[in-house]
Amino acid sequence: MSKPDHHATLHADFRWSVPEKFNIAEMCLHRWARDTPAAVAILQDGGNEPAVPFTYASLQRDAHRLSNALGSLGVTRGDRVAIVMPQRPQTAVALMAVFQMGAIAVPLSVLFGAEALQSRLVDSGAKVAIVDEASADAIEALREACPALLKVMGAGAADSAGDISWSGSLAAARDEFEPTDTRADDPALLIYTSGTTGAAKGAVIPHRALIGNLSGFVASQNWFDGDGPFWSPADWAWTGGLWDALLPTLYFGRTIVASRARFDADLALKLMERHRVTHTFLFPTALKAMMRVAPEPRTSHPKLALRCIMSAGEAVGEGVFAYCRDKLGIVVNEMFGQTEMNYVVGNCGQFRSTSGRRVPGWPPRAGSMGRPYPGHRIAVIDDDGNECPRGTAGDIAVHARDVHGDRDPIFFLGYWNNERATHAKFAGAPFESWCRTGDRAVMDDDGYLWYQGRSDDQFKTSGYRVGPTEIEDCLARHPAVAQVAVVPKPDAERGAVVKAFVIAAVGVVPDAALVDELQQLVRSRLAPYETPKDIEFVDALPMTATGKLQRNVLRQLEIDRAAGKINA
Structure with missing residues (x-):
């Protein structure tokens, strides 16, 4: 039946x-801090150590203090604030503080390499970046290349890094804040998604x-x-972690577990x-x-x-x-x-x-x-x-x-x-x-x-959406690379892995050391999941009559190889 x-x-x-009027911070934090202040909003997993609970009341107090601290740094309605931290209570506090100010949060993954971080910081024009030990060094190294970035706030084990500290800023700030009156159509988030051509695009949410x-x-x-409680390993810097886990859990006044473990x-x-x-x-x-x-x-x-x-x-x-x-x-x-x-x-x-x-x-x-x-x-x-x-x-x-x-x-x-x-x-x-x-x-x-x-030409690997152009641009900067094309290679465990077809520069003899060097280049500039797991050196790449790269031909080649129709 x-x-x-x-x-x-x-x-x-x-x-x-x-x-007409709507704000995420009101629905995910303020109302619960009023109605169920002692309820646990975030439970920070401690592994072998006891977990640390953070109530809705404590999150609101810290969010109010952070809003006041950001205001003293010149952040106003519509300004962008980059949040470069993993799953931790401070990440949620930072998001709520930015939302209630009418500013725009720019969540960035701590997995990003220097190039990926720089392109997004420059494009967004973020005025302040909030970092922890997972991202402080990378952001500090980019300061000169990001002219709009006026201040960096260090949190967690990086509290003393950057220009100002999280703990010091919150300790000196008032714990009362009058939220900005936002419309439902006002921007709250700027999340970057990999594009198939050119730089990553920022979606305004x-x-x-x-x-x-x-x-x-x-x-x-x-x-x-x-x-x-709810838990997901999805990074809170991504749509999956924000919209599929953190924000809806808080909207319903429930508890979400946070874990920074790989x-x-x-x-x-x-x-x-x-x-x-x-x-x-x-x-x-x-x-x-x-x-x-x-x-x-x-x-x-x-x-x-x-x-x-x-x-x-x-x-x-x-x-x-x-x-x-x-x-x-x-x-x-x-x-x-x-x-x-x-x-x-x-x-x-x-x-x-x-x-x-x-x-x-x-x-x-x-x-x-x-x-x-x-x-x-x-x-x-x-x-x-x-x-x-x-x-x-x-x-x-x-x-x-x-x-x-x-x-x-x-x-x-x-x-x-x-x-x-x-x-x-x-x-x-x-x-x-x-x-x-x-x-x-x-x-x-x-x-x-x-x-x-x-x-x-986009594809997904281990749940992450990947645009090939950013990886190709990175590899093409290496002097040993003449041309390159990136496509997905079918993989039983990850769905697909990143595969790079490379034409070596004149006089270059490809070897294992070069493969490792190219992989390290991508890993250092972009993100681990964007690093090619397989690099194949070829004499030519398929092109159209007008000289456009035919990635679809290479994709089909990898599909046929995986199916055993042709030899690898």
Whole structure:
């Protein structure tokens, strides 16, 4: 007997309610500091040491002090503040402090190398950077190249680094602050996403996007009920860590576990046991690693309290789906979204009716991305912007207006200083038509989407989206490199790894030492996940008649090699 399907009813009954005035800090911090001040907002994992709790009241006190401190440094409404820290309470405090000032937070990953950090700091024009021990040295080395960066504040073990200290600034500041009156459409975040050509693009995210994110979050977390904590290894500098974990957890006044430890499958399972984590977001790569170290997780980790798993970043696949269902006892909810409009498609194993009774949402299907979450109008479109017949591959697109004709609040405001790229994102008039995601899929007769790959040159590795141009530009600066092309190489564990095809400069004899040197170059300038795991030296690269690089030919070559159709 098939399970009930409530997808159509959920969409028909769902209506957006977006107030004119709205601020993320009010919804994620202030109201809980008033109503449940002693509730734990963030639990800092201590590994073998006791965890350290941070209440909503303490976060608000520190956020108010930091807002006053930033104001004394000249930060005002609309100014950009870079936050270059991993999962830690200070990161959340910094975000809330910036939000309530009406300024714009620029979260940057501590994994970024010098070049990636510099390009984003320069492009954003960040006035202040808040760093800790993981990023202080890298930011300090870039000061002269970032003229808009006036002050660097050091936190954590880097409290004495930079121009001013976190602890000293907060100690000297008042713990009362009058939040800025922001509109729902005002910008809150500037998050950089890798582009296929040129520099990375900065997506400007408004406060209202939090509202647009919530229907997908609660659906993917099977309504997110109970009182257990949430945890995800996703970096809070990324859309996955911010919109899929930190901000929605705080919106509901719940507890999120923070951990600065590098991901390790066994340690992750122990962390979730230790804190009795009930809800999580785990990349398929992380779940695959757990499959290896814990083939029988309920036996090896009997204290696991997991009730729901959302997974995104790459295709879950039938193997991971079966592991979660059969070994963890949880039907994983796959999700799909982008920085520009997150949490738009996915699965929901169960939903809760208005009476409080738990009922099925729509049955997840192994290998499928899922269906549109309530409030989002999704289609597969062709090159002309027309909807494709069911069963025909095309671009996944999100319409600026939902099925009722109301504006979808999930949308970004545009790309920072890049109006041309903003217009190119849409099939018609910007923010009035279909917005292309750049991912291809087939929609079946029941409305489920089946992923077909990227429609451009971007790809994902271990859950991180990678644009090849930035890596190619980095490699091309090495004197031993004449030309280079970067594509994904299929990988069973990571989905794909970075592969570089290189034409060596005249007179250069490639060897293992050169491969290592090129890998170190990318790792030092960009990020570890952007480092080519495989470098192949070739005599020529495929080009069009007009001299354009045909990455699609190289991508297909790697696909055929992985399938055993041709020799590597």
